[in-house]
Amino acid sequence: MNWLRRVMLGRYGPDQLSIALMILYMVLSLLSRFTNVYVLSVISLIPLVFCFFRMFSKNIQKRYQENNIFMGYYNKVKYGFYNKRDRIRDMKIYKYYKCPNCSNKLRVPRGKGKICITCPSCKTKFIKRT
Ligand SMILES: [Zn+2]
Numbered sequence: 001m002n003w004l005r006r007v008m009l010g011r012y013g014p015d016q017l018s019i020a021l022m023i024l025y026m027v028l029s030l031l032s033r034f035t036n037v038y039v040l041s042v043i044s045l046i047p048l049v050f051c052f053f054r055m056f057s058k059n060i061q062k063r064y065q066e067n068n069i070f071m072g073y074y075n076k077v078k079y080g081f082y083n084k085r086d087r088i089r090d091m092k093i094y095k096y097y098k099c100p101n102c103s104n105k106l107r108v109p110r111g112k113g114k115i116c117i118t119c120p121s122c123k124t125k126f127i128k129r130t
Contacts, residue, residue, distance in 0.1 A: 007056075011055065011057060011058055011060075012055060012064075013055055014055055015054075015063070015064075016070065016074070017066060017067045018054055020070065020074075021048070021050055021051035021054075022047070022048070022051050024044075024047040025044050025048040025051065028040055028041075029041060054066070092110070093109065093110060094108065095108050095109075095110050099121075099122065099124055099126075100126055101119065101122050102119060102121055102122040102124070104120075104121050104122070108130050109130065112130045113129065113130065114127060114128070114129050114130075115130055
């Protein structure tokens with residue numbers, strides 16, 4: 001393992017984006033195997049090559065920035081999913097409205113009849129049936 005350590009000296013190494021690229025490669029290559037679409041197996045090599053390029057890159061600053069951008073998108077998708085899941089879970093208890101002024105998402109309890117909703121961020125009042 002000493003040679004590997006010597007090779008990796010001063011290089012970026014694996015990160016979350018590399019792992020995601022590796023997973024993308026595996027998914028694409030599996031897909032190409034099951035569908036017998038030759039183009040897919042060629043396309044699947046793109047994330048693999050990019051993954052290795054990044055791991056052996058000596059431009060650590062640039063790779064670090066790339067990973068940060070990736071993690072930004074990843075977290076957006078992740079928390080977007082959590083939000084959707086929570087909304088579906090709470091559908092029986094709460095109703096969701098958008099503020100007509102600042103389009104903030106507001107959550108109000110269900111089954112209270114017609115109520116006046118005050119937006120907590122812009123103080124706009126509007127009436128909705130819950
Ligand atoms: Zn508002």
